[in-house]
Amino acid sequence: MAKPIERMGSHEILVVSRKLFLGGFCLLPFLWVFNILYIWPVRNRPDLSPQVRRYLIMSGVLSIAMFVIFATWYGVFVDHRLNWGARGDTLTVVLVKGV
């Protein structure tokens, strides 16, 4: 298990933050959120590299962007799945009974 973030050196935090940030690009916005949650308690440490702050901000922006994209997609899907006919049905995981 990992050691608590409070006990990490600033360099280690930087490495962790970068890895999480880059990992987020594998369609893993949760890792960006995770990054923010993880680093959050030490965000104001004076010895923290400014790079970390950049990663955090980027993570936040990108995860929000991903969220918006998927929320939009989901809204479109729910709205139009009945109009799409067979294609909509194949996309649906479990056909909703009654609708």
Place this chain on the structure above:
Amino acid sequence: MSSTDTAKTSSSGGHPSNDAQSSSTARQPDSEASPFADTTVGNAANEPIAAGAANITAGGSPGQQGADDSDGDDQPCQACGVFPARFQCSACQSVRYCSQECQASDWRIHYRECAEIVAAMKEEQEQENGDGTAAAVGQSQPRSRTSVPRLQQGQSGDAGHESLQDGQNDRPASDDPLGAEAANVRATANRPRRRPREPRRRPRLTAEQIAAFEEAERIADMKFYMLQVYKIIKPVVICICLSILWVKISMAGSDYRPTQSSYTVYTETPTSTVSQNILGSLANAGIIIAQIVIVTIIIVVLFKRGHIKVLIGFFMVVVAMLLGFMGYILLLNLIQVLRIPLDYVTMSFALWNFAATGLVSVFWKGPMWLQQVYLTVMSSLMAFSLTGLAEWTTWMLLALLVVWDLIAVLCPFGPLKILVESSRNQNQEVPALLYTVNAVWFMASPPNSILDREADKANEAIEFENLTSGQSNSHAFTQGHARATGRDGGSISSAGASSRNSGLDSTFAASGISRTSSSMALVPNSNRDDFTPIESRENIELRERQRSGPSPGRSYGPEDGNRQQSGPPRRSEDREERGEDPTGDDDDDDDGGGLKLGLGDFVFYSVLIARAAMFDWVTTMCCTVAVLTGMNATIFLLAIYQKALPALPISICFGMLFYFATRFALVPFLAVLGPSQIFI
């Protein structure tokens, strides 16, 4: 404040005159200590703390560093477990710290024991004065000195007592009658932490004192376990509730309930007879148990051979499957029952994120709470997947598991016992991961170092850090060993005292009750006179206030930063000791320091209750209460036996008993009462 430097004086000479001298100079070190603190920490806010009655006495003036270093080997920092710990609590001299921050963080725990030690010291001192013979003093002195010898030297230098120091150095040679003991002391001096003190000070206790201390220890121990119960019950209850929720949802008309696994040989049908059911389900459960046994043995072998990476890989696969596949099944249930239109794109995206984040946080790094959440959810998923088993098979499986658990943990050659022992022997090889992922084990183990009760939130990683950080390694390990061995031997009456201490004093610290290895309390020390518990209490308040203000310690992290500091450090210490049982699971890490409960226990508690939930709410509640009661009983036994115990038997037996009693007696009874409108 006057007590600040007192520590050294007692060691320095033990002659009344010396003591008087030292107490007269008491203020001087004070002034020295705080500047020292300031320079290290660079924070003026420390000064009040430094001035506190229970200060760290600074042994760290440049000249003495070398001596102090070697001295620090004895005993790690009480708060963070780091070597060298160059400072000691000036009031009681019984604990060491590596820095003032550590002391500050530990103070909330330490203050009570500190007051007690000081009181006991006073008492002792008075007795000694009554004796009045110089010989007595001389004899007592070497004993007390050994525990903190070099540090005291340095400190006396600090306080300007060089002459005393000289006298002290001469003493061992002059004390011929004590030669044997001195040798003994020297031999023990290299041994890690706390234990060394025992032999020296024990003899000074009267029988009543010993009894009193043991009693106090026992009480504190019980209190600690009570606290542990609260902390461990939380994740267990959450896991159980989640399992009930999954079962209830999936029973509300889902087509995707987990099914009986394909490797079972017998399928219950409504028409099958009881004997068929029993034999068939016995066969099914036997197959599953055999798998568990084989996997357990393989894991033990891999661990003993040191193939840790293989193990980690195996656990990663297991966790990934659990989160991904069982998450998928559960999601199918959820969206069908709740009638959520969900498309494959979103679902695979969400599952991928869920599983990947879980893997990262469990196996790599992550905030503790997230790891705990994942482990709890994993356990409930596992339990959910096992609800696919037929009813009779489930009960048979649980009954066989109880037997297996007893065998594996308690028998001399039980695999889990072997695992515990081998991990103890090859401390280094226990990756933190094993603690984390030992999802398969069914045992509860006692808190090894209960010290970090407060530090629950801390990660095991610290230990890791310790282990990897080169030098401190060896200390840590030896220390862990010492503890372990201490506890093992503990059952033997008189030897038990020391072992008990090794195990328990940490307990005391944890419980915030004055603990302190009782032996410490009896060191003669005249200087302490003006130090009163009240004073110390004030001190605490002071400290607490300090905390809420700008942090005395770190430049970052105000209050919580400080608190966090206090946590993790302890944990490291603990963790070393934890080497004792790798089988412990991480879930309880969270529950606080020491107590560990395997995820396997979580899973099978939940399986039992999920099975009950498939029948009736009354049964569910009864079984929940029964299982939790059984868990409490196990923890209680843990407090008594102080060794790894199987956690399943009591809980599962209770749960099964209550299930059948409720199902065949209570529920029909209620069914009769209900219509006739009788309320009990």
